[in-house]
Amino acid sequence: MDYLRQVGALVWKDLVVELRTRERVAAMGAFTVLVGILFSFAIDPSVVQPQDIASGLIWMTVIFGGMLGLGRTFHLEEDDGAFQCVLLSPIPRDALFLGKVIANFILLTVVTALVFVVFALFFDLGFGDHPLALAAVVLLGVLGFVAVGTLFSAMSARTTMGETLLPILVFPLLIPVVIYGATATSSLLQGLPVSEVDGNIRMLAAFALVALASGAGLFRFVVEE
Amino acid sequence: MNNPVLRASGLTRDFGPLRAVDGVGFSLGEGELLTVFGPNGAGKTTLLRILSGGLQPTEGVVSLRGLEQKSGDPEWYRRVGFLSHQSFIYGHLTLDENLRFFGRLFGLKDLSTRVPDRLEQVGLASRAGSPARTLSRGMRQRLALARSLLHDPEFVLLDEPYTGLDAHAASVLREVLTTLKDGRRTVVLVTHNISQGLELADRVAVQVRGRFVLLQDRAEVEVENFERTYRQRVEEAG
Numbered sequence: 001m002d003y004l005r006q007v008g009a010l011v012w013k014d015l016v017v018e019l020r021t022r023e024r025v026a027a028m029g030a031f032t033v034l035v036g037i038l039f040s041f042a043i044d045p046s047v048v049q050p051q052d053i054a055s056g057l058i059w060m061t062v063i064f065g066g067m068l069g070l071g072r073t074f075h076l077e078e079d080d081g082a083f084q085c086v087l088l089s090p091i092p093r094d095a096l097f098l099g100k101v102i103a104n105f106i107l108l109t110v111v112t113a114l115v116f117v118v119f120a121l122f123f124d125l126g127f128g129d130h131p132l133a134l135a136a137v138v139l140l141g142v143l144g145f146v147a148v149g150t151l152f153s154a155m156s157a158r159t160t161m162g163e164t165l166l167p168i169l170v171f172p173l174l175i176p177v178v179i180y181g182a183t184a185t186s187s188l189l190q191g192l193p194v195s196e197v198d199g200n201i202r203m204l205a206a207f208a209l210v211a212l213a214s215g216a217g218l219f220r221f222v223v224e225e
Numbered sequence: 226m227n228n229p230v231l232r233a234s235g236l237t238r239d240f241g242p243l244r245a246v247d248g249v250g251f252s253l254g255e256g257e258l259l260t261v262f263g264p265n266g267a268g269k270t271t272l273l274r275i276l277s278g279g280l281q282p283t284e285g286v287v288s289l290r291g292l293e294q295k296s297g298d299p300e301w302y303r304r305v306g307f308l309s310h311q312s313f314i315y316g317h318l319t320l321d322e323n324l325r326f327f328g329r330l331f332g333l334k335d336l337s338t339r340v341p342d343r344l345e346q347v348g349l350a351s352r353a354g355s356p357a358r359t360l361s362r363g364m365r366q367r368l369a370l371a372r373s374l375l376h377d378p379e380f381v382l383l384d385e386p387y388t389g390l391d392a393h394a395a396s397v398l399r400e401v402l403t404t405l406k407d408g409r410r411t412v413v414l415v416t417h418n419i420s421q422g423l424e425l426a427d428r429v430a431v432q433v434r435g436r437f438v439l440l441q442d443r444a445e446v447e448v449e450n451f452e453r454t455y456r457q458r459v460e461e462a463g
Binding site: 013017 | 277278279280281296297299300302303305307309311312313314315317318322326327329330331332356372
């Protein structure tokens with residue numbers, strides 16, 4: 001019970017601080033809206049149908065926008081050294097990682113919902129016949145992304161070139177999320193049956209699971225000195 | 226000295242080629258307070274970080290009532306409270322929220338009574354609902370003290386707690402620190418201020434270039450000459 005209480009305390013703290021500063025959600029939200037608008041102007045509909053490439057663009061927008069927020073995860077913790085004090089509390093390091101991942105997941109899910117709204121408006125996109133399957137694809141993809149991003153964000157926060165380094169470290173690891181996420185999203189937006197994306201959903205779930213387990217195991221080596 | 230409850234032996238910490246703490250060892254009995262003096266860069270904060278469990282020593286061991294410190298050991302953190310010159314609090318949370326947050330991390334159950342009690346103890350009860358970022362430096366330091374004592378630790382580490390405080394804030398803080406000498410807590414205080422450091426001490430150490438160049442009981446210290454002794458030791462070791 002203490003473990004869940006500790007995770008809950010961290011999630012609560014991160015969300016309250018974000019609600020009061022709006023530092024990350026505002027940056028990610030503005031970025032995704034602007035990118036959606038720019039994409040809509042950049043694509044010539046006489047050459048390519050926007051709906052045909054929308055899924056790839058959606059995932060790239062989520063990932064680029066998400067990096068803005070994830071990169072700041074531990075910068076907020078530097079507020080008068082408060083994170084050092086968190087590390088001097090008896091919270092297990094995997095609980096600390098899990099709390100951070102859950103808070104980031106909630107924030108990025110909100111931003112991802114905004115991305116879909118923006119693309120629905122500017123690309124005249126529907127959500128297909130299987131909104132639940134689409135939600136599963138998006139949530140699993142975002143979870144995997146956040147798990148990897150949170151671990152590397154903790155790592156990069158301790159280096160002088162952290163924010164520059166973060167995308168270079170994280171993007172190669174996100175290739176599976178982009179491949180399986182974009183393919184499944186594309187299929188579902190085209191109205192194909194869920195059985196067509198079964199394998200992709202499983203792969204996204206496996207990726208999220210491996211990223212969570214590795215992150216939880218490795219986090220203490222990143223944050224402890 | 227009473228029966229030693231805290232034992233540190235051979236503590237060494239290297240940062241690459243730099244040896245920040247060099248073979249430090251001492252013991253403290255229950256309720257004793259050790260003041261560590263030393264010039265800037267002597268390794269005092271690094272020593273406290275090792276004692277707190279926030280930094281692993283390259284060599285050496287620390288134990289508290291037989292519990293040997295290990296990296297990430299929750300039991301160690303439950304026993305230790307750390308007050309630094311940084312407040313370690315979240316400016317966007319209120320005072321009440323800050324203490325409740327840290328209380329939950331420590332698994333404390335009685336926060337609805339404990340948090341107001343601690344705020345009362347440091348004279349901040351009337352500001353419980355204010356965001357911590359609106360506090361003055363002295364108030365932040367008192368909140369930090371309430372946070373570091375929230376879980377009732379038996380081993381307290383104080384790193385330059387008077388830094389940046391005006392005379393009034395320093396005297397309020399000193400009153401609260403005096404209450405730490407209740408015979409139950411073992412305390413290590415790091416400071417540059419000789420009079421404040423000697424006031425509460427049971428034992429005194431001088432750290433220079435990572436090493437303890439002086440370690441003696443407070444009763445053996447000649448207070449009037451201590452500043453001269455301190456300078457002499459620093460020059461000899463430097």
